Amino acid sequence: MIKFLKRFYLVIVLLFLYLPIAVLIIQSFNAGVSRAKWEGFSLKWYQELLQSPTIMEALYVTFTIAIIASIASTILGTLAAIGIHAMSRRPQAAMMTMTNIPMTMPDIVTGISLMLLFIFTRVERGYFTMLLAHITFDTPYVILSVLPKLREMNRHSYEAALDLGATPGYALRRVILPSVRPGIITGALLAFTLSLDDFTISYFTTSPLVQNLSTLIYSETRKGVKPTMNALSALMFVALLILLLAVNYRSTKTSEAK
C-alpha cells in the first residue's frame, strides 16, 4: 500500500510537471485551429513556422545572441574565475557574494534595472542592449562552473610552469586553461542554454522591433494563441532538453572520473 502511494505521488508530480508540455507538443501537431478538438495529425503549423519571416528573424536573433553571449561570457567568466581563485580569502569571499547576487536576484529585477540603466545612459534599446544583458547574466554561471575546476588543480601547477621557464601567458594557455577545460565547456553550454530560454530580461532590454523567440511568443499570444506558437514552443522545448541533457551528461561524467 505504502509502495503504491509512493509510486502514485511520483506519478502525480511528474504529471504536473510534464502534462502541460505534453499537451503543448500534441497540440502542435493538431490539424485544426481549435484547442478543444483533435482534427487529425498535421505538420502544417511547422511548415507555417518556417515560412513566417518574423519568426525566422526572431530565430536568427535568438541564436546569434545566444552564441555571441555565450562566447563572450565564457571568456569573461573564465578570466574572472582565474582572478578570483588567485585572490586571498577575504576579497575572494566578497567577489563570490557579488557573483552570487545576480543569480539569486529575480530576473524581473535584473531586467528592469538593466532597462533603467540603458534609459539613463541613453543607449537605444535593441539588439546590442539585449546582447549586453545576456552577457551580464551568463557570466556568473561560467564563473561558478570554472572555479571548482581551478580549486581541484594542484595549487603548484602554475608555479611549476613558471619554474620550467614559462611566462605567465604561456602558463595560462598551456597549463591552466587545459586543466580547467571541462569546466569551461560546461559553463559555455550553460550560458548558451540560459541565453536561449531567457524571456524576462530580454523583454525589458530590447525594443519591439528586435524580438527573440520568447518575446515574440509572448507578444503573439497576447493577440490570441496561434497554433504556430505551439509548434515554436515545442521546438524550443526539444532544443533546450537536448542541451540540458548534454550539460548533465558532462557533469556526471566528470564527477565519475574523480
Place this chain on the structure above:
Amino acid sequence: MDQTRLITLENVSKEYDGTFVLNDIDLYIRKNEFLTLLGPSGCGKTTTLRIIGGFEYPTTGKVIFDGKDITNDPPYKRRVNTVFQKYALFPHLNVFENIAFGLKIAKKSKEAIAAKVDKTLELLNLRGFDKRAVDSLSGGQQQRVAIARAVVNEPEVLLLDEPLAALDLKLRKDMQLELKRMQQALGITFIFVTHDQEEALTMSDTVVVMKSGYIQQIGTPKHIYDEPQNAYVANFIGESNIIRGVMVKDELVHFCGADFNCVDFGFKKNEAVDVLIRPEDVYIVGTDIGQLIGTVRSVLFKGVHYEMIIQAGGFDWKVHSTTMAPVGSRAGLSVVPFNIHVMHVEDETVITQEDRT
C-alpha cells in the same frame, strides 16, 4: 667541494600580514653542495626555498645568484628548477610531455628534446613510461617524473620541497640514496627542505636547522649532531638528555647534584647552561663506581639496544645500552667528559653558529 658561493641570501626577511615568518636570514650555498633546510612545520624552511625559486619575494634583503642580484626576478628567469611537494605534474600531459615541457619552452629541436628526455627517463628508471598518463602512475613513479621534469633542464640548482614526504618508509630510504647518487653524478647543487632529521643527516653536506623564522645552526651533519648549538637543536636532531646545570668553571659543570669534568670552556663563571648527553653515551656501571646512582623505571627492547628510563639525581635519564638492568633495580650511571656537551641556554635570536667543512 667547490668553495664558490653560488647563492647568497643577505638579511632576508619575509612578512605576511604583520607577522615575520623569516627573520634576517643570512645564508650562502656553494656550488655542488647538498644543503638541507631542516625544521618543523612553520619554521620558514619552505618560505626560504620559495624565495630562492622566485615564488615569493622577500620583504627585505637580497638574493644573490652567481654574483648577480636576482631578488626581483620572476621564476622563469632563474637558473633553478623545483621539485614540488605534491609533484604538481601537469595532468593533461603524458610523462614524455611533462618532462619535455621546459625544453619545449627553451625552443630545443624535436630530436634534441627526444634524446634528452630519453636519457633522463633512463637515469630515473622510467624507461617505457613515456606514453603513460601521469594519473596512472604510483606515488614513487610520479615523484621520479617530477624530478625528471626538473633535472632534464640541467639547472644549476635543484630545489626540492619535501619531495619524499608522501612516500612510504622503504621507498623513501631508497629515494634518499638515489637522490644523493644523482646529485653527485649530475654535479647539481641541491637545496632540500625536510622536517625529517634522519633524512637530513643521511643526505646532506650541510644542514641548516631552523626554528620560527630564525636559523639556529648551520653545519655538517656530524657537527650538528655532536655539537648542537642549543637544547632546541639537540632535541630536534636525535634523542637526548638535556639537563639544566651550572658551569662552575672551565671544564667543570655541575648538574644533578654532582660535579662533572667536561671539555667545554669559555662560559661565564657560574653561568646557567643546558647540558646535553646522548642516551648512547650514558653507561650503566656498578652502584659503587657510578657518578650518579638511580633506580630503573622502565625498559623497552628496541632490537639493537634496550631503552631504559633511569631516575637519578632528580632527572629521568634516557639510556641506550646493549645490557639490560631490570626494572626496579639500582644502577650506577657514568659519563665520560668528552660526551658531555655544554650549551648556552636557548635564545631564539642568538647569532648563528656556523661550522662547515
